[in-house]
Amino acid sequence: MGSSTLPKLPVIDLSSKSLNLNSSSWVTKCDEVRHALEEYGCFIALYDGVSRELRDATLLASQELFNLPTEVKALNVTATPYNGYIGQQPMVPLYESLGIEYATTIEGAESFTKLMWPSGNQSFSETVLMYSKAVAELDKIVMKMIAKGYGIEEHYESIRGSTTYLLKPTKYLRAQGDEKMLGILPHTDKCFMTYLHQDEVNGLEIKTKNGEWIEVEYPPSSFVVMAADAFMAWTNGRIEAPTHRVMMTADKDRYVLGLFASIRDHIIEVPPQLVDEDHPLQFRAFDNYKYMQFYYTEEGVNSECPIKTYCGI
Numbered sequence: 001m002g003s004s005t006l007p008k009l010p011v012i013d014l015s016s017k018s019l020n021l022n023s024s025s026w027v028t029k030c031d032e033v034r035h036a037l038e039e040y041g042c043f044i045a046l047y048d049g050v051s052r053e054l055r056d057a058t059l060l061a062s063q064e065l066f067n068l069p070t071e072v073k074a075l076n077v078t079a080t081p082y083n084g085y086i087g088q089q090p091m092v093p094l095y096e097s098l099g100i101e102y103a104t105t106i107e108g109a110e111s112f113t114k115l116m117w118p119s120g121n122q123s124f125s126e127t128v129l130m131y132s133k134a135v136a137e138l139d140k141i142v143m144k145m146i147a148k149g150y151g152i153e154e155h156y157e158s159i160r161g162s163t164t165y166l167l168k169p170t171k172y173l174r175a176q177g178d179e180k181m182l183g184i185l186p187h188t189d190k191c192f193m194t195y196l197h198q199d200e201v202n203g204l205e206i207k208t209k210n211g212e213w214i215e216v217e218y219p220p221s222s223f224v225v226m227a228a229d230a231f232m233a234w235t236n237g238r239i240e241a242p243t244h245r246v247m248m249t250a251d252k253d254r255y256v257l258g259l260f261a262s263i264r265d266h267i268i269e270v271p272p273q274l275v276d277e278d279h280p281l282q283f284r285a286f287d288n289y290k291y292m293q294f295y296y297t298e299e300g301v302n303s304e305c306p307i308k309t310y311c312g313i
Ligand SMILES: O=C(O)CCC(=O)C(=O)O
Pocket: 168, 170, 184, 189, 196, 198, 203, 204, 244, 246, 256, 258
């Protein structure tokens, strides 16, 4: 209803045929990425690095995962809060997710698979590894473009090797009744960057700077690229992590594949190029994983802007 008058997220073509590293169109595209992120904190990327077959296989693998008994899924316990199994939460009864830590490594994919299927499930492990690696390539492209857009390539180079990826298959049950139901509460992500992909069921909503909710519609082969809190601090607040939520209708269950990039064992500092008279330093140096731990303390959860509470100046 009236959705045609609402703003839409920018769509940026990052498919291989549209990226030519040597042309001036590359520079233009880097600026496009930077501006979309500065305005919305996110954008929709058209990306052909994940084939239709791989995407379908990964969504199918995630259905297979959610079909496991709850007591098996609950074995996925992690040191980082909320990376493990989440389900049956009274505030968001439709929501269920499982985090696969270090999903771009054979060890990460295999140890998770072994936990869920002690007698083995090679195709699951291979599929999630292949999918995570393919989406991590999109992260590399996006980060390279942002670094170029701000002229901070060298600074980014120093944290690039410290990026780790969590793959989080997520399931939302369809709502009961005619009213829309909350799938996930409004929040910002606590990692560095987020890459979301979904089946054909919509539900994600992004809050604009004016406080309007944009209902995201994914074109085929697209990903939502979203800045998270650690990225906001790294960019000295130039790019804000957008508040987002999921609203479910009674239509169909919804499956989402989120790949979350975080920076491990590296202290994140604002690049000096992003500090000037108009943009005084807003964040102290910090550790992404310690920040994620902080977020789930009472102080973190109750804070209006936890990243500012944690390392804001
Ligand atoms: O389901 C979605 O589209 C968003 C999921 C999300 O925001 C999250 O897992 O942090």
